[in-house]
Structure formats: C-alpha cells, structure tokens
Amino acid sequence: MPTPEGPMPQRGRLSRQIVMSMGLVALITTLIAFVGSFVIYGLLYTFLPPPPGPPEDMLIPQAPDYLIFAALLLVALIVAVIIALRLARRILAPLNSLAESARRIATGDLAARAVPGDRSLGETAHLVDDFNTMAMKLQDMAADMAAWNAAIAHELRTPLTILKGRLQGLSDGVFEPHEALFRGLLFQVEGLSRLVEDLRVVTLQDSGRLQMRIEPTEIGAEVEHAVDSIRPALEEAGLRAELRIVPVILRCDGPRIRQALLALLDNARRYAHPGRLRIDVEPRDTHVVLRVEDDGPGLTPEFARHAFNPFTRGDASRSRESGGSGLGLSVVRAIAMAHGGDVRYVPSSAGGSIFEIDIPRAPVPEPEP
Known part of the structure; x- marks a missing residue:
C-alpha cells in the first residue's frame, strides 16, 4: 500500500509544471530582452559608431532605443504566447475530452470515455481515470438494472x-x-x-435499507422450527434431516434467520441426492456458524463462483421439479450481510455441498431485575 507521502508528489505534477512553465516564460522573455539588447547594441556600435559628443548624452534613451526595446519585447511576447499555447493545449486536451464525454453520458451514451492525453500532467490524468472508472461503473449498473428487469x-x-x-x-x-x-x-x-x-x-x-429486528434469540429453537416446517417435503425428496445443535443465545432477527435456513433447505430439497441432510449450529468465539451439508452432488467450480448472485440457477436437469426463481441463495446472503455476517459455499469431503452462514456474536444484555 502506498504511503501517505507517496501520492502527493504525483498529485502535484500539474501545479509544478504550470509554475515551472510560467517561470520559464518569464526567464525566456527576460533573456530575449537582455541578451537581445546587448547583441543589437553591439552590432550598432560595431557598424554604426556613435557620433562624437558628450558621453552623458548616450545615457539618455533616444527614439531608436525605444524602437529596439519594443521590438525585443514583441519577440519575447510572441515566444511567451507560443509556449503558453502549447501548455494550454496539453492541459485542455484531456479536460475538453472529459467535458465532451460528460455531455455524451448526459445524453445517454454510457460507453463514452475520456482520453487522458499527456500523463505527465498528473492531476488531469488522475481526473480522467477517475471519470472513466465512474462511467464504467455507471454503465455496469445500467446493464445490471436491465438484466434485473429482464x-x-x-x-x-x-x-x-x-x-x-x-x-x-x-x-x-x-x-x-x-x-x-x-x-x-x-x-x-x-x-x-x-x-x-x-x-x-x-x-x-x-441499498442498505433491509431492517432487522435484532433481539436475543435461541437460535437452536429457530432452526428446529424451520426444519420441522419443511421436514415432510424433505422426506418426500428422500432427505433425512439430522440436527446437531449447541444451545446458544444470539442477538439476531430470528424470523429472518429461519427464512435463510428455509432457503438453504429448499435448495437441498431441489438438488441434493437422497440421503442425510446435516444441519449444525456451532458457536465460536466471535460468531455462530449455521451449517447445512448434503451428500451431493455439489456445485461445479464455475457455478460456485456465481451461486449467490440473483437469478442464478443450478442445472435444471438435476432439479426434482421445475420452478425456483434463482433468488434463494441471494436471499441467504442478503440476510447474512444484514446481520453483519456472511455466507459461503465449500465442497464437502464426500462430494456434497456445505453452506455456512456466519452471524457475529454480540453481548446479550442481562435482564433488568
């Protein structure tokens, strides 16, 4: 990770280059006027020596002297303008590209991207990169929204x-x-x-607005209620539920935890091979793990990477029935995250699936006397 001092010099490139360029313009203007006057007067004294007269008269500028100074300043001004225009083009090129891309995005062209141009100008290059990143995320969000609607x-x-x-x-x-x-x-x-x-x-x-009714809950009782409510359907599918529950009081939304567990059990009912279905509640130091394990066939590595994304379904040929919205595992993840926890899938050693919901533990307040 870069140190706090690291990005600062990079972020100051543009300001340094502007200061250096302006200083260079001033230096060039001064040198043209100073050196040019020496050169011109040297040539004049060589080829047009001054007429004899009092030396004091030579210290007072005459009309030709003013013309020489004006010509030198005009040349210096032209050089300064050329340098300033080149610097302005370097600075304005990425900014104009940024403004044009912003106008295109405002009209609905989310594929518009700005061109960073000269990357030696650190701030403008970073500004363009940040804009392009924002535009890419906006395009991805629009694509996700269209996919969701479909x-x-x-x-x-x-x-x-x-x-x-x-x-x-x-x-x-x-x-x-x-x-x-x-x-x-x-x-x-x-x-x-x-x-x-x-x-x-x-x-x-x-959107971060899923409300939870957090209260001390006997998590084992919620698990038993969920399993009992779906046990006939599990037995009809050839699945034998085996519970291993360690009693623990957990601050959580009990109905939501029951909803997440039912989604996992219904997923096993649809796809798991007939056999044992193990449901465990395992308290640990900082969290409680709710685990559902079946005897197979498990998830393919490709599908496992996207299993918790909305509208993601398993192989329909392995399902006992048609239907299912592809939202079950997404709901499990949403409920786990709303509790500050997470959900994960790992293949079992026997070739089945293991889904684990981690719910952080919090101190349960003592009841008031």
Missing part, C-alpha cells in the same frame, strides 16, 4: 400467464370450478408472493 419479467411471466389462462377459462366456462383448480391457482399466487418477498429482501439489502 429476469424479473421472465420470472413473473410464467405464473401470470398460468393465472390469466385459468381465470379466463373459468370466466368462459371452459374449466369447471373445483378444489384442485383453486389449489393450483393458490399455488401460483403463493409463488408470486415468495418471488416478490425475495426481490424485496435482496433489493433492500443492496
């Missing part, structure tokens, strides 16, 4: 199409009202509700 529209399209078709059929008398049809419609509505809630959690966490 993904959300894709996820909403299927259940809405089913609901519209079924309701239109009921309205036209194509379908007879019966309990199975209404259960199917209710299932689609519940899927939409889950999708909306998952989107709300992920977007609120990304």
Whole structure:
C-alpha cells in the first residue's frame, strides 16, 4: 500500500509544471530582452559608431532605443504566447475530452470515455481515470438494472400467464370450478408472493435499507422450527434431516434467520441426492456458524463462483421439479450481510455441498431485575 507521502508528489505534477512553465516564460522573455539588447547594441556600435559628443548624452534613451526595446519585447511576447499555447493545449486536451464525454453520458451514451492525453500532467490524468472508472461503473449498473428487469419479467411471466389462462377459462366456462383448480391457482399466487418477498429482501439489502429486528434469540429453537416446517417435503425428496445443535443465545432477527435456513433447505430439497441432510449450529468465539451439508452432488467450480448472485440457477436437469426463481441463495446472503455476517459455499469431503452462514456474536444484555 502506498504511503501517505507517496501520492502527493504525483498529485502535484500539474501545479509544478504550470509554475515551472510560467517561470520559464518569464526567464525566456527576460533573456530575449537582455541578451537581445546587448547583441543589437553591439552590432550598432560595431557598424554604426556613435557620433562624437558628450558621453552623458548616450545615457539618455533616444527614439531608436525605444524602437529596439519594443521590438525585443514583441519577440519575447510572441515566444511567451507560443509556449503558453502549447501548455494550454496539453492541459485542455484531456479536460475538453472529459467535458465532451460528460455531455455524451448526459445524453445517454454510457460507453463514452475520456482520453487522458499527456500523463505527465498528473492531476488531469488522475481526473480522467477517475471519470472513466465512474462511467464504467455507471454503465455496469445500467446493464445490471436491465438484466434485473429482464429476469424479473421472465420470472413473473410464467405464473401470470398460468393465472390469466385459468381465470379466463373459468370466466368462459371452459374449466369447471373445483378444489384442485383453486389449489393450483393458490399455488401460483403463493409463488408470486415468495418471488416478490425475495426481490424485496435482496433489493433492500443492496441499498442498505433491509431492517432487522435484532433481539436475543435461541437460535437452536429457530432452526428446529424451520426444519420441522419443511421436514415432510424433505422426506418426500428422500432427505433425512439430522440436527446437531449447541444451545446458544444470539442477538439476531430470528424470523429472518429461519427464512435463510428455509432457503438453504429448499435448495437441498431441489438438488441434493437422497440421503442425510446435516444441519449444525456451532458457536465460536466471535460468531455462530449455521451449517447445512448434503451428500451431493455439489456445485461445479464455475457455478460456485456465481451461486449467490440473483437469478442464478443450478442445472435444471438435476432439479426434482421445475420452478425456483434463482433468488434463494441471494436471499441467504442478503440476510447474512444484514446481520453483519456472511455466507459461503465449500465442497464437502464426500462430494456434497456445505453452506455456512456466519452471524457475529454480540453481548446479550442481562435482564433488568
């Protein structure tokens, strides 16, 4: 890491170059006037010697002397203007490129980039680099937003199409009202509700506005409730839940922790091989680890790098059922981060998947007497 003294000389290049250039202009102007006067008067005395007369008269400038001084100053001024224009072009070239790129971005061209030009001018080069970095992030955010909108529209399209078709059929008398049809419609509505809630959690966490009701919670009880609520579905998928819980009081949002665990268990229900499903609660010095481990098949290295990104799905051929929004693991990460923790995936030694949620521990206040 650079020391605090390191960037300072680099950041001062432009100011130093301006001072040095202005000093050089002043020096050149003075030298032209001073040396030029010696040269011209030397030539005049050589080829046009002065007429005889009192030496005092030579100390008083005459009209030709003023013309000589004016000519020398004009030459010095022209040289100074040329040097100043060259310096101005070096400084203004990247700034003009920056202004043009800013105008293009303001009109919607997020691919516009400024040209740093002469990198010996440290401040302008750094300004252009910072602007280009900002423009790149803005373009990436716009692309992510477009991808999010497309993904959300894709996820909403299927259940809405089913609901519209079924309701239109009921309205036209194509379908007879019966309990199975209404259960199917209710299932689609519940899927939409889950999708909306998952989107709300992920977007609120990304904006830093996901609210947590932090209070002392028996984390083991929350885990047991979550497992009991989904146990029939796990058993139907051939998964046998095994709990290993160490009692611990943790300051957290219990329902949110239960929501994150349910997302992991539902993910295992969809993709894991039939067998054991181990759920552990392991207190450590600074945090509590909530772990879910299955017997396989695990995640591929390519997919594991993006598993917690929104709308990322596993291999559909390995899923026991269609559906799933690709937001489950994103919700887990959002809840963990809202608690100041994190979530990670590691492959197990048996070839399965291990998902671990780390929740920092905080002192639990003693109850008041």
